Amino acid sequence: MKSLLKFIMCGSVDDGKSTLIGHMLYDAKLLFADQEEALELDSKVGSRGGEIDYSLLLDGLMAEREQGITIDVAYRYFTTDHRSFIVADTPGHEEYTRNMAVGASFADLAVILVDATKGVITQTKRHARICSLMGIKHLVLAVNKMDLIDFDQNRFDEIKKDFMQMTHGFNIDSVEVIPVSATEGDNITKKSENTLWYQGLPLLPYLENIDVRKENEQHGFVMPVQRVSRPNHTFRGFQGQIEAGSINVGDEVITLPSNERAKVKTLLVTDQESDKALNGQPVTIQLDREVDVSRGNVLTSSENVQVADMFTATILWMDDTKLVPGRNYLVKVGTKTLPGTVMSIKHKIDINTGDKVPAEHIYKNELVECDISLSENMVFDTFENNEALGGLILIDRVSNMTSACGVIEHSLRRSTNVKWQQTDITKDLRAQQKGQKPLTLWFTGLSGSGKSTLANEVEKRLVSMGHHTMLLDGDNVRHGLNKNLGFKENDRVENIRRIAEVSKLMNDAGLITLASFISPYESDRQNAREIIGEDYIEIYVSTPLEECEKRDVKGLYQKARTGEIPNFTGISSPYETPANPEVEIDTSQHSLEEATEYVINQILKYLD
Structure with a gap:
């Protein structure tokens, strides 16, 4: 039975990835007759003046053909006398790096193309690092368009030196550098007369012969x-x-x-x-x-597999929205998916040098090492030991899009050393003592919407009904608990996380907690709901921005409009409207007494 090689073809835009694969299939006579005829016909109206455009075999989307670039990942299966292959032709444009990472996740080997006229560029380095991150142990650098530099050996040697220096320190087993011309066919399926100075194998024979079998280092099932x-x-x-x-x-x-x-x-x-x-x-x-x-x-039966709720991971950030500490995502490892939080960004990894650089935020296509906390224990391993239990993805909990992919480096010591202390007096006993069901009434809305005033009145009514309560107000907690936090996005995220944790402790004490916070981001409110659990009741005070500005009790809107206050919600920072609040009230349409009565009537069913 022939062995199977799964490999990825990657590189920058217009480096010739699709053309190279197409020429390889054409020269090796791995196409059906009707495919050859269709290729020749399509090429007559293509971008090469009637000459065969081999990229058309791979660029299947109309948008790809029109732009002359690859957008999606194109998978092709083919077989030669020596081996079977599955190749992923991946996009070169930085915008589609996430697609390239998906292709790399399945491959045993990566063929990275560079344009001989440009050499090793930033996208080359990004792709090489992503391939290494995804566990690919074998790299082939195909220096394409050698015909455009007259097959200059000195230039080839310079590019080879740059690439070898860049990959020195990567956790890989082999690197091969091959001079090729995708359009003319040099060194693709057979040795080229134009590169007599090159002593290695052409690309296809090299792929047919390389041994990519991984030593099974795991000593257990x-x-x-x-x-x-x-x-x-x-x-x-x-x-x-x-x-x-x-x-x-x-x-x-x-x-x-x-x-x-x-x-x-x-x-x-x-x-x-x-x-x-x-x-x-x-x-x-x-x-x-x-x-x-x-x-x-x-x-x-392995002793390597770990069970913990915190670990350090290296991830490729693929979301358009920047990553900030404190954000909550779904974390998928193996067949398990759990809510998790990016606790801290340890550093980002410089694409060019591999250096570890301090960073507060991470943007799309950046590599970062971070600490992740899970909602409960998960079974995992390091990626080096076991790729299935050491690889992970982060999923946005609102959009359900994949925000990041990466690998687990190690567990955090405190995840196994710090244990939850069980107490004899439970949450249920405390609640029975107070004769009530603990809840967190989470008031959210713009500054000036009336949420703090409304929360205050609701608490008064609850106390008059015999309930035990605690009111947490946004301004008040910043005088103590959150005194060290500012108003940048990562500070706002941490502010809400801390309040959610405090609210949960208040609920454990048997209290009804009223939390009045702008809490502008849907993902943070979702995180608070996850932390607090079924006791979380969201009350959206939906007073319009125009009315909030008219009230402007603290003069904050006026200062925000003149630029004195940066990052002010509703003016220079967004407020994301709650998708499904349990209660919604517009205080501009009701008196304070009416609004209070309405909220009390709405929450009575949760108090039973």
Whole structure:
């Protein structure tokens, strides 16, 4: 059986990636007759004056053909006498770096193109670092358009030296540099007469012969559980793909994070019973006793796998919105997805030098090392040990878009050293003592909307009804708890996170907490809801901006309009309207007494 090589073709815009792959397929006679005819016909109206435009084999979108660039990732399967291949032709434009990262995540090898007339540029360095980050151990630098520099060996040697210096220190196994011409076919499938000074193999023969097998350094069996199969009451099997090691009937496995032990009763590889299953195979495992296992858990015999709720990761930021500490995302590792928070940005990584640079914010296509905290324990490993349990993505909780991808470097010591101390007096006992259901009434709205005044009146009414309360006001907490925070975006994020944590503690004490904060970002309010849980009730005070400016009790809007106050919500900083608040009230349409009565009536059902 032929071996399979999965590789990615990447480089900057117009470096010739699609042309190179197309020429390789054409020269190696790996096209069907109708594909050749279609290519020749399309080329007559293409961008090469009637000559064959090999890029048309890969650039499938109309927008790609019109612009002459690759936008999406194009996958192609082909096979030669020596090997089978899957190649991902990825976009070169910086705007589509996220697409390139997706292609890199599946590959064993990367072919990085550079234009011989330009040499190693920033995008080349970015792609090389992303490939290394994604665990690719073999790099090929294809120095394209050698025909435009008359196959100058000195220029080729300069580019090779620059690339080798740049990748020195990368965690890779091999680097090969090949001079090619994608349009003319030099050194693609056979040696070129124009580069007699080059002693290596042409590109395709090199790809046919390179050994990319990874040494299985894991010393134990690892399988993330994708599904629990219960076709009937007599069978309960755990399904997934083996990511390390092998497993035999009778072997003992550990279930994580529950940390139970059981022996393998039966093994199904696809739908066939087997005594043994190997790395990479999809299996169904039935154990000899009942254990607490669900999707996202891991069956293993390895000692490397960790269980913790905090770790350090290196990520490629792919979101248009900048990354600031304190933001909450969904974190997916293996088959498990949990809410998590980027606690701190340790540093960003300079694309050109690899140096670690201090940073408060991270922008699109930047690499960053950061600390991430999860809502509960997760099973993971370092990426170096196990790619399946060491790779992660961050998902925006509002848009559901992938914001980042990256790798886990190590767990944080405090994640296992700091334990939650259980107390004999519980939240329920405290609530029973006070005769009420704890809640957090989260008032959000623009400055001047009347939320603090309304929260104050609602608290008075609740106290008169016999409830035990605590009011947290935005200005008041900045005199103490949050005295060290400013009004930049990262400070606002941390401000809301701290208040949410305090509100949760107040609820644990059995109190009804009223929190009055502008809290302008939907993601931060969502984070607060996640921290506080089912006790969180959002009250949106939707007074229009025009009315808030008329009131301007503190004179803040006037100062913001003249530029005296930067980052002022509603003027120079956005306010994101709540999507689904439990209660909404416009104080410009009601008297204070009417507004208070309305809110009380709306929250009564939550107090029962």
